[in-house]
Amino acid sequence: MTEYSSLKFALYMLSEYINMVTVSAVATTLFLGGWRAPWPVTLWSGANSGWWPLLWFLIKVTLLIFVFVWLRGTLPRLRYDQFMRFGWKVLLPINLVWIMLVASIRTLNEQDWTQQQKFLVAGVPVAVLLLVFLLWPAKPAAGPPDLGGPPEGRVGGAEGYPIPPLDLEVPPSPRAKRMIADRQPVSTGAGADKEGSS
Numbered sequence: 001m002t003e004y005s006s007l008k009f010a011l012y013m014l015s016e017y018i019n020m021v022t023v024s025a026v027a028t029t030l031f032l033g034g035w036r037a038p039w040p041v042t043l044w045s046g047a048n049s050g051w052w053p054l055l056w057f058l059i060k061v062t063l064l065i066f067v068f069v070w071l072r073g074t075l076p077r078l079r080y081d082q083f084m085r086f087g088w089k090v091l092l093p094i095n096l097v098w099i100m101l102v103a104s105i106r107t108l109n110e111q112d113w114t115q116q117q118k119f120l121v122a123g124v125p126v127a128v129l130l131l132v133f134l135l136w137p138a139k140p141a142a143g144p145p146d147l148g149g150p151p152e153g154r155v156g157g158a159e160g161y162p163i164p165p166l167d168l169e170v171p172p173s174p175r176a177k178r179m180i181a182d183r184q185p186v187s188t189g190a191g192a193d194k195e196g197s198s
Helices: 006-031 052-074 080-110 115-135 174-182 190-197
Strands: none
Touching: 006 052, 080 115
16 A cells, blocks of 8 residues: 655545535535525524524534545445446436426426326326336346366365365375375395395
């Protein structure tokens, strides 16, 4: 890992927190109503006038930064690919459905339809989406792969690793048997000289 001097390290660490502030501000603007007051406070007529919008925005950004710091302190080892998968496969589809829902509701409110017609036009697509979501075939549970037996020439477990004996007795090495069987007695001629001289 690279070692930085004190100022470079401080700037490097501050860049992460600047990123958290930026993401919190963008998320506040896109998802939390931006500078507008939260719902129960909007009943007060002066909630979105004067300095209040700046205060609401700063409170929302501060709460999101708190959630960031809280998650980093609680779950310190979240991988980047998990964040990306969560963002692309969960948050983005929810966001697109939410945008379509809000656009549909606003369009229906501008039409001169009765309440039943609005419910029918808005409720049928939602019911169809729910049915598709609930009746979508689930992936079969993947069990452990069937490896059959040990591969040819291997003794032991499924991957060919040796299995220790249950009686804790060390078996003789198969290599020692092979080395003994491959050896041939060699005559040195020392015994033949003794026989010839006597």
